[in-house]
Amino acid sequence: MSTSRKIVIVGAGVAGAILARRLSALPGLSVTCLERVAPDDHSEAGTGLNVGPNAIKALRACDPSLADEVIRQSLPWARWRTSLADGTVLFDLPLARVADNAGIRIRIRWSELYRILRSGAGPAIRYGCEVTSIGPDPADALRTRVSWTENGMPHAIDGVDLLIGTDGRYSATRAAFSGLPEARHVGVAILRVLVQDRSNGLVDDYEQWFNRHHRLLAFRVPPDHIYIAGTYPIESGTAIPDEWKTPEGMRRAFLPEGREASPAVRWLVDAMCEQSAHAHWARMQESDVRFAEPVRQVLYLGDSAHGMAPTLGQGATQAMEDASCAAMLIEAAVRAGQNEVRQWLDSIEIARRERIRFAMELSVRATDTMLHGADPVAGAQWKTEAPFINDLTRLFRDVALGQPS
Numbered sequence: 001m002s003t004s005r006k007i008v009i010v011g012a013g014v015a016g017a018i019l020a021r022r023l024s025a026l027p028g029l030s031v032t033c034l035e036r037v038a039p040d041d042h043s044e045a046g047t048g049l050n051v052g053p054n055a056i057k058a059l060r061a062c063d064p065s066l067a068d069e070v071i072r073q074s075l076p077w078a079r080w081r082t083s084l085a086d087g088t089v090l091f092d093l094p095l096a097r098v099a100d101n102a103g104i105r106i107r108i109r110w111s112e113l114y115r116i117l118r119s120g121a122g123p124a125i126r127y128g129c130e131v132t133s134i135g136p137d138p139a140d141a142l143r144t145r146v147s148w149t150e151n152g153m154p155h156a157i158d159g160v161d162l163l164i165g166t167d168g169r170y171s172a173t174r175a176a177f178s179g180l181p182e183a184r185h186v187g188v189a190i191l192r193v194l195v196q197d198r199s200n201g202l203v204d205d206y207e208q209w210f211n212r213h214h215r216l217l218a219f220r221v222p223p224d225h226i227y228i229a230g231t232y233p234i235e236s237g238t239a240i241p242d243e244w245k246t247p248e249g250m251r252r253a254f255l256p257e258g259r260e261a262s263p264a265v266r267w268l269v270d271a272m273c274e275q276s277a278h279a280h281w282a283r284m285q286e287s288d289v290r291f292a293e294p295v296r297q298v299l300y301l302g303d304s305a306h307g308m309a310p311t312l313g314q315g316a317t318q319a320m321e322d323a324s325c326a327a328m329l330i331e332a333a334v335r336a337g338q339n340e341v342r343q344w345l346d347s348i349e350i351a352r353r354e355r356i357r358f359a360m361e362l363s364v365r366a367t368d369t370m371l372h373g374a375d376p377v378a379g380a381q382w383k384t385e386a387p388f389i390n391d392l393t394r395l396f397r398d399v400a401l402g403q404p405s
């Protein structure tokens with residue numbers, strides 16, 4: 001009997017591209033990774049991304065040369081500084097204190113991360129594939145079937161031994177088997193812009209500035225841009241007011257009243273106002289965790305498995321941890337001749353479930369300073385104390401890559 005396993009990966013984003021590269025290099029697996037966009041399409045270009053040291057640590061363990069390439073093309077993140085909008089520093093944390101790989105937390109332009117990860121996977125990814133249906137294989141209780149169009153032509157694979165949904169927050173894979181999870185809003189709206197760096201060095205490493213409960217966050221990304229994110233408390237279920245999206249609304253939120261703003265904050269607010277028409281607006285939210293279907297051999301990783309509040313920059317970070325973990329566990333099983341897909345799924349879920357619960361809970365807890373009426377001084381204070389520093393150390397150091405079953 002053949003021990004070859006048919007794997008279909010839906011979506012070559014952060015998690016899918018890492019997996020496609022590793023799994024397609026393994027003997028005994030036939031891997032098809034379907035990505036809807038064209039190879040040079042970076043539809044999310046225009047924003048920034050900071051990836052935690054834990055993602056780099058996990059990727060290094062799984063795929064050292066890919067990790068090196070990501071690091072080479074990005075800027076390091078060495079500090080996390082929090083100040084008031086007038087420049088008064090509230091805390092200034094060297095990441096070396098809480099992370100193993102000090103100085104290699106990275107910032108990267110969104111489109112660059114996709115480009116690097118996808119080019120690492122080479123021909124393992126098929127682009128321009130619009131998935132048209134995902135569902136059970138009618139001839140088999142465990143396996144699945146995927147149909148798609150590519151260059152206008154219909155294609156299908158049935159008898160899929162392992163279907164991996166790495167198709168992001170609005171996962172069609174998850175919707176097909178268990179329905180999309182409901183989003184839980186955490187009470188904060190966020191605006192993001194990417195601007196040309198004309199700050200003359202005012203903005204460089206990761207920094208946050210608070211004006212009451214409004215948080216401005218910025219950092220420099222390659223080649224010469226600055227990523228800016230601003231937050232507003234918002235009640236669940238209410239629409240984002242148009243007034244917030246105007247330059248006047250932005251100045252009211254982020255410039256202190258009756259005090260001079262720091263030069264960096266003045267520059268950032270001016271740059272943000274100039275780009276107000278191009279800002280990306282969203283609500284911070286999270287959703288329930290699901291890694292695998294109980295009967296069908298379907299795995300979810302990254303945003304399709306767990307929507308994450310973005311406060312600690314853990315969305316793409318945990319997608320990288322998930323993918324590194326899954327790739328390493330599947331590889332170990334295949335090399336040991338252990339071809340039971342259900343056991344692969346169980347070992348991935350065991351490795352990741354508690355880790356993700358912890359990252360999600362900490363991300364929501366750290367959002368306190370952005371909620372309505374929050375006091376940024378008190379909010380920064382508890383983040384300098386041992387319990388939070390210990391949690392941050394656990395987040396950045398204790399990557400969960402699991403044990404082969």
Ligand SMILES: Cc1cc2nc3c(=O)[nH]c(=O)nc-3n(C[C@H](O)[C@H](O)[C@H](O)COP(=O)(O)OP(=O)(O)OC[C@H]3O[C@@H](n4cnc5c(N)ncnc54)[C@H](O)[C@@H]3O)c2cc1C
Pocket residue numbers: 010011012013014015016034035036037047048049050051052129130131166167168169171172192280301302303304310313314315316317318319
């Ligand atoms: C503006 C913004 C800023 C962010 N900043 C940060 C940050 O600083 N740090 C951080 O860690 N995280 C950040 N995140 C979150 C992070 O981007 C996500 O958590 C991460 O991209 C999830 O990775 P993923 O692999 O699960 O999905 P994605 O990266 O979303 O990839 C999903 C892929 O699936 C493809 N796809 C979807 N549906 C289909 C289909 N039906 N058929 C074929 N292909 C399909 C998509 O085209 C895409 O390529 C940010 C998110 C946003 C929106």
